[in-house]
Amino acid sequence: MPRLTLAALLVAVLFLPGCNNTLNPFCGSARPVPLIGSLSPSTMDYSQIQQGVVLTVKGSHFVAASQVLINGQPLSTSVLSDAQLKVTLSSGIISGPGAVNVVVHTPSGGSGDVGCSSGGNSSTLVLTVN
Numbered sequence: 001m002p003r004l005t006l007a008a009l010l011v012a013v014l015f016l017p018g019c020n021n022t023l024n025p026f027c028g029s030a031r032p033v034p035l036i037g038s039l040s041p042s043t044m045d046y047s048q049i050q051q052g053v054v055l056t057v058k059g060s061h062f063v064a065a066s067q068v069l070i071n072g073q074p075l076s077t078s079v080l081s082d083a084q085l086k087v088t089l090s091s092g093i094i095s096g097p098g099a100v101n102v103v104v105h106t107p108s109g110g111s112g113d114v115g116c117s118s119g120g121n122s123s124t125l126v127l128t129v130n
Helices: 005-017 044-050
Strands: 035-040 054-062 067-070 076-082 084-089 098-106 123-128
Touching: 035 098, 035 123, 044 054, 044 076, 054 098
Parallel strands: none
Antiparallel strands: 035 054, 054 084, 067 098, 076 084, 098 123
């Protein structure tokens, strides 16, 4: 039976597709993919948006560089914690009633090219504007 050398095992762990960044010691500065869990409020009237209203996005793995995207448009985002973001919505961002796609984006950063993934987009939640 062939014996695996320590070097071969290390290469296999570090560079396999889908390698978990927590297993790769070179991924310490990689940014996690954000996870989005809920919106507060999840429904609002367009008249609130016309006046300017705060939307809270809750989830996890948010970092200082994370941004909320409304229908693909990045907004100035306040990062309150690794689990909570806030943005102000206005009629300049949302032009009328309907379904609004909300995504959190974290840009890649710091991982170089050593088998690490970094940053990315969360799944999409829908904000309903009446």
